[in-house]
Amino acid sequence: MTDLNSGENPYSLPHSLWPAEAMAELEKQGADALGLTLYELMLRAGEAAFNLLRQRWPQAEHLLILCGHGNNGGDGYVVARLAHSAGLTVTLLACEGSKPLPEEAAQARNAWLAAGGVIHAPDIPWPERVEVIVDALLGTGLNRPAREPYAALIEQANRHPAPVLAVDIPSGLVAANGTTPGPTILAAATLTFIALKPGLLTGKARDHVGRLHYHGLSLDRWLSGQNAPWSRVDVGSLSNWLAPRRASSHKGDNGRLVMIGGDRGTAGAIRLAAEAALRSGAGLVRVLTHADNIGPLLTARPELMVDELNDKTLDSALEWGDVVVIGPGLGQESWGKNALKKAEKSQKPMLWDADALNLLAIRPDKRQNRIITPHPGEAARLLNVKTSEIESDRLLAAQRLVKRYGGVVVLKGAGTIIASQQGQLAIADVGNAGMGSGGMGDVLSGIIGALTGQKLSLYDASCAGCVAHGAAADRVASLRGTRGMLASDLFSQLYLYVNPEMSTPVK
Incomplete structure (x- = not known):
């Protein structure tokens, strides 16, 4: 596992910028090039998110983790398992879907249950003491308003005083262009993976992303050999x-x-x-x-x-x-x-x-x-x-x-x-x-x-x-x-x- 490639320095963000619709193919090609499975990438993403959470909120003892019915939710299950292993108190709420979980997310869910974790319905009352909320509800494929129960969870998280760590992208924010067609997470920090997406940098992004962090999941070197179509420019x-x-x-x-x-x-x-x-x-x-x-x-x-x-x-x-x-x-x-x-x-x-x-x-x-x-x-x-x-x-x-x-x-x-x-x-x-x-x-x-x-x-x-x-x-x-x-x-x-x-x- 590589070290978290962001810390508190925004200038460690890559200067390459990729269309949101290219993410799934980039992830697959990168994993194949390095001989990794997609589940191994999910494990790395969850570990990177947990490490960042501990860096930013080292005193936090009780986490509320919101998991969606997709691979973004899979990242949340990994965070939950690692937090539980570290002795933190974890309350995990999961949204069910009409289709089975993707294979990698199902593996992460089963590992959480095998570790003694409990999965709660999305409509349970929230614990009185929550110090950090982890948003792993919706990923970069969203292009329409969040539906129930996602919308209700997003609005409840936004009303809660605890800071939110968004995994890959704040739920409700469109990765392709930074629009917010419906309720959208107000994150204190966002950790995005593999490549930067335009929706994290323009449109309504600044209202929702908080401090942007990045982790390449060890695909950085491979990705630098690809020709990114767009770029992020900054003082550097x-x-x-x-x-x-x-x-x-x-x-x-x-x-x-x-x-x-x-x-x-x-x-x-x-x-x-x-x-x-x-x-x-x-x-x-x-x-x-x-x-x-x-x-x-x-x-x-x-x-x-x-x-x-x-x-x-x-x-x-x-x-x-x-x-x-x-x-x-x-x-x-x-x-x-x-x-x-x-x-x-x-x-x-x-x-x-x-x-x-x-x-x-x-x-x-x-x-x-x-x-x-x-x-x-x-x-x-x-x-x-x-x-x-x-x-x-x-x-x-x-x-x-x-x-x-x-x-x-x-x-x-x-x-x-x-x-x-x-x-x-x-x-x-x-x-x-x-x-x-x-x-x-x-x-x-x-x-x-x-x-x-x-x-x-x-x-x-x-x-x-x-x-x-x-x-x-x-x-x-x-x-x-x-x-x-x-x-x-x-x-x-x-x-x-x-x-x-x-x-x-x-x-």
């Missing part, structure tokens, strides 16, 4: 994209960025984006905005070059710049529309955000030199669907956006998804609830634009930008909390992440 990934600068580099080497936006009354949006670009290492940042905004922007940040947006200055800037960012505070009046019509003719790398996306939804086009950064509401307008449809499957939504609009898509939200026309897809495993405030998207646009100007590909700049953005917010949250976080608060921490040789991982 930044050094893959951002190298220390040459000592002889100068501002001309670091990108000339043109930023277009800030109609009357919306100077803040373009100012946040422009300063974020500077803070992310852009060599020169030229802002074209409404004339009323020139004085305030120069006063606030004299390192910017600021000019009035008109046909003459726009032609000059588009010729001068290496990268174009358009949209923050742009508005949807003729002023903004005219700027977008002219800017969209450029073949230089560009990023469209905010009102540029709202205008794009009216006149869709497909191009490969563009990054778009919609939040779910903007994504819904771009695909002419309801926002709820975007949130019902964020991975599919990102892939549909790429297919329709080309280039690279950054679908923002809890578990931001980055997808490219070439089929690349990543989930950014950073960020927190404090980022739900005005201006955060403007800051992200500036960061990604700056990194694009530093010669990263559109996809790499998007991944690195999302990670640096979310990691800076995580750092702020660790110092001040999430409530009251401002977009401009990220500037004081951003340097740690665009210079990864300086950064200390913070979760």
Whole structure:
């Protein structure tokens, strides 16, 4: 048995990400490759879950274990047997099904009974003293609301004060996309096995997963030789994209960025984006905005070059710049529309955000030199669907956006998804609830634009930008909390992440 490969360090999670529907075949192929039976993998999963439980709650003496009628329930039987052997008090509730238990789960159930264990019906009164609840009800195959008696057990566990350890995935959470079609376990910790599934990282996952842990069940090395279709990106990934600068580099080497936006009354949006670009290492940042905004922007940040947006200055800037960012505070009046019509003719790398996306939804086009950064509401307008449809499957939504609009898509939200026309897809495993405030998207646009100007590909700049953005917010949250976080608060921490040789991982 390998040691538990997670501990308290979230950066030990693998960076490979697999579709939920691939899990059964991966498990079988991996077991065959290593000469293991599926029951031996179940024993390893149960042992890993029990070891984690003892690490996190070493004083716990009474466990309540909820077992479903499948292989996830089999893992629960293994945990129960190991806990019983260790002298803990175990109350195990099991849901019966209309079909026989899978072979491996039946073996685990019989071993629990042979060890003197008792199986209780799911509707018995719960013991007065329960210190940890183990959720082994439903696994990664769920794609619909939990039915009775599962739903009632999930709701009862959520009302109980004891912390919940979810085995593989919180019951009720859809592993494919992170949706919650019905009652879903609110776990304090989740231990997932063999490979990471998207539903643990995006959608509603953060409301339910708690602290995510991982165990490869000794299949790690075999799995690393397989080609994972998707990836998880985090602070540990930044050094893959951002190298220390040459000592002889100068501002001309670091990108000339043109930023277009800030109609009357919306100077803040373009100012946040422009300063974020500077803070992310852009060599020169030229802002074209409404004339009323020139004085305030120069006063606030004299390192910017600021000019009035008109046909003459726009032609000059588009010729001068290496990268174009358009949209923050742009508005949807003729002023903004005219700027977008002219800017969209450029073949230089560009990023469209905010009102540029709202205008794009009216006149869709497909191009490969563009990054778009919609939040779910903007994504819904771009695909002419309801926002709820975007949130019902964020991975599919990102892939549909790429297919329709080309280039690279950054679908923002809890578990931001980055997808490219070439089929690349990543989930950014950073960020927190404090980022739900005005201006955060403007800051992200500036960061990604700056990194694009530093010669990263559109996809790499998007991944690195999302990670640096979310990691800076995580750092702020660790110092001040999430409530009251401002977009401009990220500037004081951003340097740690665009210079990864300086950064200390913070979760």
